[in-house]
Amino acid sequence: MSKSPxxxxxxxxxxDKEEFVVEESIAVTSETIKNIIEDCGLELIxxxxxxxxxxxxxxxxxxxxxxxxxxxxxxxxxxxxxxxLSVLVDMxxxxxxxxxxxxxxxxxxxIADRIKDMSVEEVREVFKIENDFTPExxxxxxxxxxWAHE
Amino acid sequence: MTTLEVYLxxxxxxxxxxxxxxxxxxxxxxxxxxxxxxxxxxxxxxxxTRNLTxxxxxxxxxRHCTSTSRREEVYSVFLDNQWSFDRDDDIKIDFPFPxxxxxxxxxxxxxxxxxxxDAHDYAIKIVLWNPAIRRKLILPLPNIxxxxxxxxxxxxxxxxxxxxxxxxxxxxxxxxxDSNKLPPLVEVYSVKTGAWRGITAPAPVCxxxxxxxVQGFVNGAAHWVAYPQFCGQMRxxxxxxxxxxxxxxxxxxxxxxxVESPWYMGAVTIQDSLSVVEYDRSFSMLSVWxxxxxxxxxxWTKRYNxxxxxxxxxxxxVRRNGEVLLTTRNEELVEYDVQxxxxxxxxxxxxxxxxxxxxxxxxxxxxxxxxxTHI
Numbered sequence: 001m002s003k004s005p006x007x008x009x010x011x012x013x014x015x016d017k018e019e020f021v022v023e024e025s026i027a028v029t030s031e032t033i034k035n036i037i038e039d040c041g042l043e044l045i046x047x048x049x050x051x052x053x054x055x056x057x058x059x060x061x062x063x064x065x066x067x068x069x070x071x072x073x074x075x076x077x078x079x080x081x082x083x084x085l086s087v088l089v090d091m092x093x094x095x096x097x098x099x100x101x102x103x104x105x106x107x108x109x110x111i112a113d114r115i116k117d118m119s120v121e122e123v124r125e126v127f128k129i130e131n132d133f134t135p136e137x138x139x140x141x142x143x144x145x146x147w148a149h150e
Numbered sequence: 151m152t153t154l155e156v157y158l159x160x161x162x163x164x165x166x167x168x169x170x171x172x173x174x175x176x177x178x179x180x181x182x183x184x185x186x187x188x189x190x191x192x193x194x195x196x197x198x199t200r201n202l203t204x205x206x207x208x209x210x211x212x213r214h215c216t217s218t219s220r221r222e223e224v225y226s227v228f229l230d231n232q233w234s235f236d237r238d239d240d241i242k243i244d245f246p247f248p249x250x251x252x253x254x255x256x257x258x259x260x261x262x263x264x265x266x267x268d269a270h271d272y273a274i275k276i277v278l279w280n281p282a283i284r285r286k287l288i289l290p291l292p293n294i295x296x297x298x299x300x301x302x303x304x305x306x307x308x309x310x311x312x313x314x315x316x317x318x319x320x321x322x323x324x325x326x327x328d329s330n331k332l333p334p335l336v337e338v339y340s341v342k343t344g345a346w347r348g349i350t351a352p353a354p355v356c357x358x359x360x361x362x363x364v365q366g367f368v369n370g371a372a373h374w375v376a377y378p379q380f381c382g383q384m385r386x387x388x389x390x391x392x393x394x395x396x397x398x399x400x401x402x403x404x405x406x407x408x409v410e411s412p413w414y415m416g417a418v419t420i421q422d423s424l425s426v427v428e429y430d431r432s433f434s435m436l437s438v439w440x441x442x443x444x445x446x447x448x449x450w451t452k453r454y455n456x457x458x459x460x461x462x463x464x465x466x467x468v469r470r471n472g473e474v475l476l477t478t479r480n481e482e483l484v485e486y487d488v489q490x491x492x493x494x495x496x497x498x499x500x501x502x503x504x505x506x507x508x509x510x511x512x513x514x515x516x517x518x519x520x521x522x523t524h525i
Binding site: 084085086089090092093096104105108109111112115116117118119120123124125126127128129130131132133138141142144145147148149 | 152153154155156157158159162163165166167168169170171173174176177178179180181182183185186204205283284
């Protein structure tokens with residue numbers, strides 16, 4: 001008794017060795033996974049760039065979105081509702097690696113919303129960016145749009 | 151503020167930044183040199199502008215004029231939520247042009263406002279203003295400047311998404327007795343070239359109605375209610391100007407609107423759809439028709455029928471929850487619930503015909519071409 005193609009299952013293995021059994025039709029929401037399956041025909045797919053915690057959320061997203069319903073913005077707000085920016089960033093990087101365009105864009109807008117009111121110093125601290133401007137250069141740029149810094 | 155443990159590749163940072171509001175981005179130019187060049191690049195600005203179409207705006211921009219000692223332009227932003235419609239006090243917008251001139255708002259696109267000094271008659275002094283980044287642009291005089299008496303000018307404003315350019319189209323109708331001569335003279339101004347020029351496509355053979363010279367910009371084109379040369383039977387229609395291809399087209403109205411006088415109709419954009427507002431001759435009733443599928447004549451649907459005898463006036467816009475924003479005979483702005491027929495005051499004591507309402511967006515328009523507003 002062979003399974004119909006839609007019910008075919010694959011196993012996704014996270015970087016911390018957690019395994020998730022998922023319907024192939026849902027897993028291929030990720031272009032990356034789709035390509036691996038098409039090229040190599042694997043049934044156990046290692047994803048060394050995504051940890052178990054994040055992979056679980058990504059799978060949740062893909063499952064909810066595979067039904068094709070458009071009215072899932074409320075779900076997205078819940079699914080992506082987290083107090084920690086680092087969790088959102090992990091999801092963003094996972095969506096990038098797994099090539100899931102819709103999830104990537106949604107998380108982008110969430111992160112943008114989270115950082116939009118930050119000061120210049122706060123942004124540098126969060127993203128570990130070194131200031132390579134001289135004080136004079138920075139002042140000149142600040143003065144071009146002083147009102148944006150209020 | 152915890153530091154992120156992971157390293158974000160540059161292309162990922164680029165994507166995050168492309169969803170930020172302009173004020174944040176102008177501030178973040180100071181973060182480091184690579185962010186400065188990124189945020190200043192035309193490529194990035196184009197992607198940022200494109201992203202605006204995917205952002206659901208939850209705010210409305212409302213303009214009105216007051217006249218205490220002199221005419222004053224007031225711009226407020228309201229938070230348009232399901233159960234509330236309150237002023238956003240965090241956004242403060244100061245009008246940067248001299249108050250002595252009486253301005254008409256031609257249109258508003260991607261956060262860029264186009265104003266003209268009395269668009270009905272002269273439409274020679276035209277300005278562009280982006281309040282989100284505090285930049286303005288005063289257009290050079292148009293090429294077609296004719297004897298002011300005996301000419302009527304119509305303006306259209308919108309965005310050419312292929313060229314990433316904002317454009318203004320100007321039609322000049324010569325008066326000839328009872329009606330105007332056809333075709334009008336046409337010219338287009340583009341922000342990127344900074345100049346007026348003619349178009350290669352033929353001018354329309356339609357008159358644009360005089361009372362409501364409003365335009366609706368949607369689907370890349372400006373729209374007006376118009377009518378062809380009168381030959382016995384009135385046939386109102388929608389005239390459109392495609393900003394990308396710079397061609398005029400006609401869109402048919404449903405039969406019951408087409409036989410009506412175009413003088414009491416106006417083309418507007420409601421929740422991203424082309425719509426027509428129709429008033430009856432005694433202004434005791436207004437109806438709103440929406441073209442649900444752009445270009446499909448059968449998809450014209452009557453959406454609202456509002457009894458305005460109760461003191462209501464002109465339709466201005468629609469809230470996200472479907473409530474209608476209108477003026478009253480006393481020049482107040484109210485929100486009106488079509489189901490309960492209840493209305494609530496929002497703004498009072500405005501000057502006659504000075505209200506303008508649109509969905510509020512913030513973009514980088516005029517970042518390279520305009521000048522600072524000094525406010």
